[in-house]
Amino acid sequence: xxxSEMDEGLxxxxxxxxxPVLYNVLIGLILGFIILTTVCGNxxxxxxxxxxxxxxxxxxxxxxxxxxTDLLLGFLVLPFSAINLLYEEWPxxxxxxxxxTSLDVMLxxxxxxxxxxxxxxxxxxxxxPLRYSMLVTPCRVAIAMGIIWVVSLMVSFLPIHLGWNxxxxxxxxxxxxxxxxxxxxxLNKEYVLVDGLLTFYCPLIIMCIMYYRIFKxxxxxxxxxxxxxxxxxxxPSLPTVKEHKxxxxxxxxxGAFIICWFPYFxxxxxxxxxxxxxxSTAFLIVLWLGYANSALNPILYAALNRDFRTAYQRxxxxxxxxxxxxxxxxxxxxxxxxxxxxxxxxQNPHEGKTLTSEIRNGKEKSCVGxxxxxxxxxxxxxxINLLSCWSGLCLVKFLPKQSVWIPMCEEPVLEDGEFQKAAxxxxxxxxxxxxxxx
Numbered sequence: 001x002x003x004s005e006m007d008e009g010l011x012x013x014x015x016x017x018x019x020p021v022l023y024n025v026l027i028g029l030i031l032g033f034i035i036l037t038t039v040c041g042n043x044x045x046x047x048x049x050x051x052x053x054x055x056x057x058x059x060x061x062x063x064x065x066x067x068x069t070d071l072l073l074g075f076l077v078l079p080f081s082a083i084n085l086l087y088e089e090w091p092x093x094x095x096x097x098x099x100x101t102s103l104d105v106m107l108x109x110x111x112x113x114x115x116x117x118x119x120x121x122x123x124x125x126x127x128x129p130l131r132y133s134m135l136v137t138p139c140r141v142a143i144a145m146g147i148i149w150v151v152s153l154m155v156s157f158l159p160i161h162l163g164w165n166x167x168x169x170x171x172x173x174x175x176x177x178x179x180x181x182x183x184x185x186x187l188n189k190e191y192v193l194v195d196g197l198l199t200f201y202c203p204l205i206i207m208c209i210m211y212y213r214i215f216k217x218x219x220x221x222x223x224x225x226x227x228x229x230x231x232x233x234x235x236p237s238l239p240t241v242k243e244h245k246x247x248x249x250x251x252x253x254x255g256a257f258i259i260c261w262f263p264y265f266x267x268x269x270x271x272x273x274x275x276x277x278x279x280s281t282a283f284l285i286v287l288w289l290g291y292a293n294s295a296l297n298p299i300l301y302a303a304l305n306r307d308f309r310t311a312y313q314r315x316x317x318x319x320x321x322x323x324x325x326x327x328x329x330x331x332x333x334x335x336x337x338x339x340x341x342x343x344x345x346x347q348n349p350h351e352g353k354t355l356t357s358e359i360r361n362g363k364e365k366s367c368v369g370x371x372x373x374x375x376x377x378x379x380x381x382x383x384i385n386l387l388s389c390w391s392g393l394c395l396v397k398f399l400p401k402q403s404v405w406i407p408m409c410e411e412p413v414l415e416d417g418e419f420q421k422a423a424x425x426x427x428x429x430x431x432x433x434x435x436x437x438x
Contacts, residue, residue, distance in 0.1 A: 024086050027086065028086055031085070031086075031288070034292055034295050035074055035079060038074035038295040039071060039075065041070075041298030042068070042070045042074065042294075042298055044312065044315065044316075045067035045308070046067050047315055048315055049064050051311070051315060052315075054307055054311075055308065055311055058121075058136055058141050059121055059125070061141050062114055062121060062144075065114050065117075065145055066111060066114035066118065066297055067297070067298065069107055069110045069111045070107075070111055070297055070298075073107040073111065073291070076107070077100065077103055080100050081287070081288075089181040090181050094174070098160055098161060098173060100183065101160055101183065101185050102156045102161065103156070104156075105152075105155060105156035105195075106152045106157065109152040109155055109195075109199045110149060110152040112200060112261065113147075113148040113151060113152065113203065114148060115203075115207070115297070116203040116207060117144050117145075118301060119206075119211060121136060122210075122214060123214060124136060126214045151199070155194070155195050155198065159191060160172065164190075164191060165187060165191040166186040166187075166188060167186070172186040187271055192269055192271075192273060195268075200265045201265070204261075204262075211253070211254055214250065249304055252300055252304075259289070260293035260296070263289060264286040264287055264289065267282070267286050
């Protein structure tokens with residue numbers, strides 16, 4: 001699309017034709033990146049919760065609801081908004097225009113209200129941790145999510161399709177020429193005030209108050225821990241780091257929400273109250289800035305959570321964690337230690353037998369001392385073997401099966417030097433017990 005305005009000569013007629021093409025390519029790349037990030041990020045959140053049972057909690061119900069809402073926004077709204085911006089016209093017809101506008105308002109409102117419910121959930125989790133399970137119940141979570149979608153429908157499909165948002169109370173984009181490829185969102189003062197106050201300004205004020213109280217409680221807890229560590233001669237740097245991390249997290253959450261949505265609702269309210277139209281370029285910038293919040297939500301509300309990061313790493317195969325970590329390839333240090341241990345076992349097979357058997361809470365306790373004493377007591381080896389088997393049966397009775405080593409017959413007798421060498425020798429990865437505590 002070339003500009004019809006020309007300067008004094010014909011030498012300027014080429015530049016106006018090239019600039020819109022470069023402009024559209026650049027804007028298309030930016031919009032494509034926002035759409036792709038929104039879709040992929042929220043898909044990963046949903047898959048992480050689906051595959052990791054640890055994430056299936058009431059607290060994460062709102063995060064999943066937020067991810068589904070932003071995912072629907074990325075599929076049903078953002079592509080059409082990008083086409084409308086790039087082509088500077090609406091090629092999908094007047095009938096679909098009102099549906100598209102209603103979906104836009106509904107999903108953006110649901111996204112903001114989900115953010116509000118997440119802040120409310122975190123507020124109760126920090127300020128009333130003992131009563132949290134009584135305050136946040138499955139029934140109340142379901143009711144809250146139902147309220148989110150009812151309010152979103154009440155400010156989107158209902159007023160737009162009944163004409164409550166227009167000045168003459170008629171349905172927008174009706175009675176016009178269908179060949180006119182334009183999709184407008186008409187506003188009146190009443191609709192703007194109700195929508196802006198109910199879905200943004202009131203939730204914003206409440207969220208600021210709640211996050212401020214969460215921040216104060218976090219600082220007080222960090223100071224108490226710091227004070228206790230000071231008298232216990234423990235380094236006070238750890239609480240300071242935690243306090244700084246909590247501050248950065250809260251600042252990122254609130255900062256992203258305000259930066260993304262406050263400019264749009266300011267322009268939205270100004271247009272409806274004063275009955276003036278803002279420059280189209282400025283309006284598109286603040287509109288897509290609000291859309292960008294849906295791309296940031298998977299990072300701010302999921303990736304900053306340690307359990308979600310672990311699920312992301314398992315899902316994307318970046319790093320295996322937990323019991324699966326034994327499948328990792330060995331580092332050169334582990335490989336060298338394993339080779340040295342294998343060489344020692346070949347030289348003295350009796351020395352390589354592991355006499356450390358009891359594992360409780362992830363710590364390895366040695367039964368070598370008692371076994372050595374029993375082996376050195378007298379020549380009656382049968383009695384010694386019976387005592388060893390009896391002690392193994394006692395361990396089976398009181399300890400988990402996978403965490404017990406039952407001493408077998410014909411246990412080797414180690415000298416003092418050999419005992420210290422066996423006790424200090426590190427276990428090779430393939431010799432390590434397969435317990436759930438690693």
